[in-house]
Amino acid sequence: MYKQIGVTGKPNHLLRDQMIRLLIYLMVLCVSGVFLWILLDLIHGGGALLSWDFLTDVPRDAGRAGGIGSILISTLLVLLIALLVALPVGWATAMLLAEFIPAMSLLGRWVRYSLQVLAGVPSIVFGLFGYAFFSIYLGMGFSILSGGLTLACMLLPILVSTAEAGLRAVPESYRLSAAALGMSRTATLFHLLLPVAAPAWAAGLLLGIGRAAAETAALMFTSGYVDRMPESLLDSGRVLALHIFDLSMNVPGGDAPAYASALVLIILLLVINLIAMQLIHFWQRRKLNTE
């Protein structure tokens, strides 16, 4: 045993370490390479079209001319509704699963099981469900509201599982110390566990926003295809991802605006990510340092 431990410093082991390190760096390079490639391709194809007018004008001539102003507004509204509905429901479920019922209880297992099934459902099925339930049965028609609610259903599994995992990753000793100090469970949750778990929750939120902003299939049948500026939440409004899909697959001569719209979508996601990271970081520091 001694001998084996003693030989770790031998040159062939050093070489192996170096090799593995090199391989890991190569993999990382591949990952960022793919992103950079996509970004450069988008800038090359659509960068010239980007302007303030493109961001504010409504599409003309089936999207070949004009801009994406109304599309951007619809996208943000759909996203906002989806998050406003999914965040309270999803995060409350996560709190229940992680803090208020035993991990192996019947209810907990059932909730987790149904969320896992939900996570595996293809988005077109959510689209058909949203169309049948929100648009037809509840009479919302093709509307931003119906699209947002459909997306909210899609986001639940991501939000719940990341938030629950985040809470479970907080060491048990924190809860015990809080209990020893006489803190109530609610106070422990809001003043101690949530701030500690915040980065995991933020990661889940960002994953959710990314998935929602990139959704095409579920929204084609719910929020719809209308490219006019939405006047209310009951109007149909085309989202960016659907606009890109239509321009590149259905409109001859739509490639350049499709590239430009995709570039806007990526930039939008980057900006949302940066803002969300900053807010969470800021909130976590205030929570943990002053209280």
Next chain:
Amino acid sequence: MRFWRQSIWITIAVLALSGAGAATLTTPHKLVLTGSSTIAPLAVELGRRFESLHPGVRVDVQTGGSSRGINDTRKGVADIGMVSRAMKADEQDLQAFTIALDGVGIIIHASNPVTSLTPQQIADIYTGKIANWQELGGKNARITVVNKAEGRSTLELFLTYFQLKNSDIKPHIVIGDNQQGIKTLAGNSHAVGYVSIGTAEYGAQRGVPIKLLPMDGIAASVANVRNGSYPLSRPLNLVTRMTPTGLVKQFLDFARTEQAHDLVEAQYFVPISID
């Protein structure tokens, strides 16, 4: 904490305002069109001009395919359905109004030396009996067969014209919309496929490396679809459940007058008049 509280209130205020907007701005004059993705961009443009001619009217266009147009019109979800093919025997409960014509053409890569294919050769290629361009006077290369997805009107038209069954076709690539077909063909020098002639002509004129093959000796061009000599063409229909009245009738009439012809041509279709 103050920041969070503020942002929550702002959100609620925005939602309340837009809700109030919903109550006051909802117009009773709203037309909903759903169906064929081929017609949808044209219908959006028709709707835009119709709105400017009739203030206070809204035309909402939804896509999803010809069969969805049929279903939604039957269920009353849509006022008008968009169907990019001739009506079938079991669809006689709906009334169809043709607003434009569209041809379907066989396309190959521009570098392919083959200049024409007989209907028999096309059928043989799609059923796998001819697998190499050499047998057709081309290079020694395997033929990549590009077919349309199930439910597409162009597929139905193609199968009927060449008297094929979709189960007999042995495709290497299955595509959806026309523009996707153009991109697939442009990127594969040994492929053969079929798309809307207007879309293909638009691409070929702008340097996309594809070429349209003549059908039965007649050049595949928008001009030949217009004069009726090109054999493989389809009507683009708007359908309604009942005899159109009011706004629906006005829209259907508008879509088939001279006023709409430039819009039809701008989407690379062939306009027709009711007179």
